[in-house]
Amino acid sequence: MGGPGAEIYFEDKKCHELARKFYKENKVVAAICIAPSILANTGLLEGKRATAFPSQEGHLVMKRAKFKQTEVVVDGKIVTANGPKASRQFGEEIAKLLV
Numbered sequence: 001m002g003g004p005g006a007e008i009y010f011e012d013k014k015c016h017e018l019a020r021k022f023y024k025e026n027k028v029v030a031a032i033c034i035a036p037s038i039l040a041n042t043g044l045l046e047g048k049r050a051t052a053f054p055s056q057e058g059h060l061v062m063k064r065a066k067f068k069q070t071e072v073v074v075d076g077k078i079v080t081a082n083g084p085k086a087s088r089q090f091g092e093e094i095a096k097l098l099v
Contacts, residue, residue, distance in 0.1 A: 006035040016042040023077070028097045030079040032090050039078065040065055049073050050080040 009015040019042050022029050031039050036052035039045050040063035050065045051073045060067045071086035072079065074093050081090035 003033050003035075006031075006033065006038060009035070009038050010041055012038075019044060026077060028077050028079065028094055030081075030090070030094050032081040032087065033083050036060060036065075036080040037063075039080070044078065045080075048075040048078055050075065050078070051082045052080060053083050 015038060019029055019039060023044055033053045034056050036050050037056045037059050040060050045060060045063060045065035048065055049068055050060055051068050051070055052060055057067050072081045072089045072093055077097055079090065079093050
């Protein structure tokens with residue numbers, strides 16, 4: 001998920017529960033643009049390398065993510081990307097984890 005509409009999920013408990021459930025079940029968890037802030041709010045990015053749209057850098061760092069200024073970051077089964085220009089690489093990295 002990603003894009004400007006993702007902000008409505010920043011504090012959404014059901015969304016957080018679903019992300020945590022996927023992570024616990026060793027499934028791929030991915031977010032692009034501002035959506036990595038959702039994962040940060042769940043605690044899933046604590047101590048993990050991640051990226052997001054530049055406006056979210058401070059939030060991810062505050063939530064103890066290891067912010068990287070790059071288009072796509074893969075840390076285990078968590079994939080994050082910084083915006084639309086990264087969408088192809090984002091999708092490719094997700095696909096690699098699904099094989």
